[in-house]
Amino acid sequence: MFSIQQIANIWVHFFNESLQNILSQEVSLVQLSQKLEQLVNQTGGEVLKAILEQADEAIYAASKPEHRYQVKAHRSRTLTTLWGEVTFTRTYYQDKTDSFYHYLSDEWLGLDKSTHIEPFCRARLVTRSADVSYRKSVALTPRRLSGKCLQPIRN
Structure with missing residues:
Protein backbone atom coordinates (compact mmCIF):
# COMPACT_ATOMS: atom_id res chain seq x y z
CA MET A 1 0.00 0.00 0.00
CA SER A 114 -23.58 -8.69 -0.39
CA THR A 115 -22.09 -6.71 -3.27
CA HIS A 116 -18.62 -7.29 -4.64
CA ILE A 117 -18.85 -4.51 -7.21
CA GLU A 118 -18.39 -0.96 -5.97
CA PRO A 119 -21.60 1.06 -6.60
CA PHE A 120 -20.00 3.66 -8.92
CA CYS A 121 -18.48 0.87 -11.01
CA ARG A 122 -21.82 -0.95 -11.09
CA ALA A 123 -23.62 2.22 -12.21
CA ARG A 124 -21.06 2.78 -14.97
CA LEU A 125 -21.46 -0.81 -16.15
CA VAL A 126 -25.25 -0.51 -16.22
CA THR A 127 -25.01 2.72 -18.23
CA ARG A 128 -22.66 1.10 -20.73
CA SER A 129 -24.80 -2.02 -20.98
CA ALA A 130 -27.62 0.13 -22.37
CA ASP A 131 -25.51 0.55 -25.52
CA VAL A 132 -23.66 -2.76 -25.67
CA SER A 133 -24.22 -6.29 -24.42
CA TYR A 134 -23.68 -7.22 -20.78
CA ARG A 135 -20.55 -9.14 -21.76
CA LYS A 136 -19.04 -6.18 -23.61
CA SER A 137 -19.94 -3.82 -20.80
CA VAL A 138 -18.17 -5.84 -18.09
CA ALA A 139 -15.16 -6.31 -20.38
CA LEU A 140 -14.46 -2.61 -19.81
CA THR A 141 -13.54 -3.24 -16.15
CA PRO A 142 -10.02 -4.24 -15.08
CA ARG A 143 -11.36 -7.43 -13.44
CA ARG A 144 -13.07 -10.23 -15.29
CA LEU A 145 -16.75 -10.26 -14.45
CA SER A 146 -19.62 -12.30 -15.74
CA GLY A 147 -22.15 -10.54 -17.94
CA LYS A 148 -24.81 -12.03 -15.66
CA CYS A 149 -23.71 -9.75 -12.80
CA LEU A 150 -25.62 -6.90 -14.50
CA GLN A 151 -28.83 -8.71 -15.40
CA PRO A 152 -30.57 -8.28 -12.02
CA ILE A 153 -29.79 -4.56 -12.09
CA ARG A 154 -31.07 -3.73 -15.55
CA ASN A 155 -34.21 -5.82 -15.47
Whole structure:
Protein backbone atom coordinates (compact mmCIF):
# COMPACT_ATOMS: atom_id res chain seq x y z
CA MET A 1 0.00 0.00 0.00
CA PHE A 2 1.22 3.46 -0.90
CA SER A 3 0.94 6.46 1.37
CA ILE A 4 -0.73 9.57 0.01
CA GLN A 5 2.69 11.26 -0.14
CA GLN A 6 4.12 8.39 -2.20
CA ILE A 7 1.20 8.63 -4.62
CA ALA A 8 1.77 12.38 -4.96
CA ASN A 9 5.45 11.71 -5.68
CA ILE A 10 4.52 9.11 -8.32
CA TRP A 11 2.30 11.67 -10.07
CA VAL A 12 4.97 14.40 -9.95
CA HIS A 13 7.50 11.94 -11.40
CA PHE A 14 5.03 10.90 -14.12
CA PHE A 15 4.36 14.54 -15.02
CA ASN A 16 8.06 15.44 -15.22
CA GLU A 17 8.98 12.30 -17.15
CA SER A 18 6.09 12.79 -19.58
CA LEU A 19 7.07 16.38 -20.23
CA GLN A 20 10.66 15.31 -20.85
CA ASN A 21 9.55 12.55 -23.23
CA ILE A 22 7.33 14.96 -25.17
CA LEU A 23 10.11 17.53 -25.52
CA SER A 24 12.54 14.86 -26.75
CA GLN A 25 9.83 13.45 -29.04
CA GLU A 26 10.06 10.01 -27.42
CA VAL A 27 6.34 9.58 -26.80
CA SER A 28 3.17 10.02 -28.83
CA LEU A 29 -0.13 11.23 -27.42
CA VAL A 30 -1.49 7.68 -27.68
CA GLN A 31 1.43 6.28 -25.69
CA LEU A 32 1.11 9.07 -23.14
CA SER A 33 -2.61 8.38 -22.76
CA GLN A 34 -1.97 4.65 -22.29
CA LYS A 35 0.60 5.33 -19.56
CA LEU A 36 -1.77 7.82 -17.94
CA GLU A 37 -4.58 5.25 -17.90
CA GLN A 38 -2.28 2.69 -16.26
CA LEU A 39 -1.25 5.20 -13.60
CA VAL A 40 -4.84 6.26 -12.92
CA ASN A 41 -5.86 2.61 -12.52
CA GLN A 42 -2.94 1.88 -10.22
CA THR A 43 -3.18 4.94 -8.02
CA GLY A 44 -6.98 5.27 -8.11
CA GLY A 45 -7.34 1.97 -6.30
CA GLU A 46 -4.63 2.88 -3.80
CA VAL A 47 -6.24 6.25 -3.06
CA LEU A 48 -9.65 4.61 -2.60
CA LYS A 49 -8.14 2.02 -0.26
CA ALA A 50 -6.42 4.73 1.81
CA ILE A 51 -9.63 6.77 2.06
CA LEU A 52 -11.73 3.75 3.08
CA GLU A 53 -9.27 2.66 5.74
CA GLN A 54 -8.85 6.19 7.10
CA ALA A 55 -12.65 6.58 7.16
CA ASP A 56 -12.92 3.34 9.14
CA GLU A 57 -10.46 4.70 11.70
CA ALA A 58 -12.34 8.02 11.88
CA ILE A 59 -15.66 6.20 12.38
CA TYR A 60 -14.08 4.20 15.20
CA ALA A 61 -12.85 7.43 16.82
CA ALA A 62 -16.28 9.05 16.40
CA SER A 63 -18.18 6.09 17.87
CA LYS A 64 -15.75 5.37 20.72
CA PRO A 65 -17.04 8.05 23.15
CA GLU A 66 -20.55 6.55 23.00
CA HIS A 67 -19.31 3.20 24.37
CA ARG A 68 -22.10 1.62 22.33
CA TYR A 69 -19.98 -0.62 20.12
CA GLN A 70 -17.41 -3.24 20.97
CA VAL A 71 -14.73 -4.04 18.42
CA LYS A 72 -14.88 -7.72 17.54
CA ALA A 73 -12.45 -7.96 14.61
CA HIS A 74 -10.74 -6.26 11.70
CA ARG A 75 -11.62 -7.94 8.42
CA SER A 76 -10.71 -7.33 4.83
CA ARG A 77 -13.11 -6.85 1.97
CA THR A 78 -12.44 -6.76 -1.76
CA LEU A 79 -14.45 -4.67 -4.18
CA THR A 80 -14.21 -4.51 -7.95
CA THR A 81 -13.84 -0.87 -8.94
CA LEU A 82 -13.15 0.99 -12.15
CA TRP A 83 -9.51 1.00 -11.02
CA GLY A 84 -9.25 -2.73 -10.41
CA GLU A 85 -9.77 -4.78 -7.31
CA VAL A 86 -9.39 -2.86 -4.07
CA THR A 87 -8.89 -4.78 -0.83
CA PHE A 88 -9.26 -2.81 2.36
CA THR A 89 -9.63 -3.52 6.07
CA ARG A 90 -12.59 -2.43 8.14
CA THR A 91 -13.73 -2.91 11.71
CA TYR A 92 -16.41 -5.39 12.77
CA TYR A 93 -18.43 -4.22 15.78
CA GLN A 94 -21.01 -5.63 18.15
CA ASP A 95 -23.71 -3.21 19.29
CA LYS A 96 -23.93 -3.47 23.09
CA THR A 97 -27.59 -2.37 23.11
CA ASP A 98 -29.02 -5.11 20.90
CA SER A 99 -26.06 -7.52 20.37
CA PHE A 100 -26.25 -7.14 16.57
CA TYR A 101 -23.03 -7.04 14.56
CA HIS A 102 -22.11 -4.20 12.20
CA TYR A 103 -19.50 -2.92 9.81
CA LEU A 104 -20.08 0.74 10.59
CA SER A 105 -17.96 1.97 7.69
CA ASP A 106 -20.04 -0.09 5.23
CA GLU A 107 -23.23 1.31 6.75
CA TRP A 108 -22.02 4.91 6.76
CA LEU A 109 -20.94 4.60 3.12
CA GLY A 110 -24.16 2.87 2.06
CA LEU A 111 -22.25 -0.20 0.92
CA ASP A 112 -24.45 -3.29 0.66
CA LYS A 113 -22.91 -6.26 2.45
CA SER A 114 -23.58 -8.69 -0.39
CA THR A 115 -22.09 -6.71 -3.27
CA HIS A 116 -18.62 -7.29 -4.64
CA ILE A 117 -18.85 -4.51 -7.21
CA GLU A 118 -18.39 -0.96 -5.97
CA PRO A 119 -21.60 1.06 -6.60
CA PHE A 120 -20.00 3.66 -8.92
CA CYS A 121 -18.48 0.87 -11.01
CA ARG A 122 -21.82 -0.95 -11.09
CA ALA A 123 -23.62 2.22 -12.21
CA ARG A 124 -21.06 2.78 -14.97
CA LEU A 125 -21.46 -0.81 -16.15
CA VAL A 126 -25.25 -0.51 -16.22
CA THR A 127 -25.01 2.72 -18.23
CA ARG A 128 -22.66 1.10 -20.73
CA SER A 129 -24.80 -2.02 -20.98
CA ALA A 130 -27.62 0.13 -22.37
CA ASP A 131 -25.51 0.55 -25.52
CA VAL A 132 -23.66 -2.76 -25.67
CA SER A 133 -24.22 -6.29 -24.42
CA TYR A 134 -23.68 -7.22 -20.78
CA ARG A 135 -20.55 -9.14 -21.76
CA LYS A 136 -19.04 -6.18 -23.61
CA SER A 137 -19.94 -3.82 -20.80
CA VAL A 138 -18.17 -5.84 -18.09
CA ALA A 139 -15.16 -6.31 -20.38
CA LEU A 140 -14.46 -2.61 -19.81
CA THR A 141 -13.54 -3.24 -16.15
CA PRO A 142 -10.02 -4.24 -15.08
CA ARG A 143 -11.36 -7.43 -13.44
CA ARG A 144 -13.07 -10.23 -15.29
CA LEU A 145 -16.75 -10.26 -14.45
CA SER A 146 -19.62 -12.30 -15.74
CA GLY A 147 -22.15 -10.54 -17.94
CA LYS A 148 -24.81 -12.03 -15.66
CA CYS A 149 -23.71 -9.75 -12.80
CA LEU A 150 -25.62 -6.90 -14.50
CA GLN A 151 -28.83 -8.71 -15.40
CA PRO A 152 -30.57 -8.28 -12.02
CA ILE A 153 -29.79 -4.56 -12.09
CA ARG A 154 -31.07 -3.73 -15.55
CA ASN A 155 -34.21 -5.82 -15.47
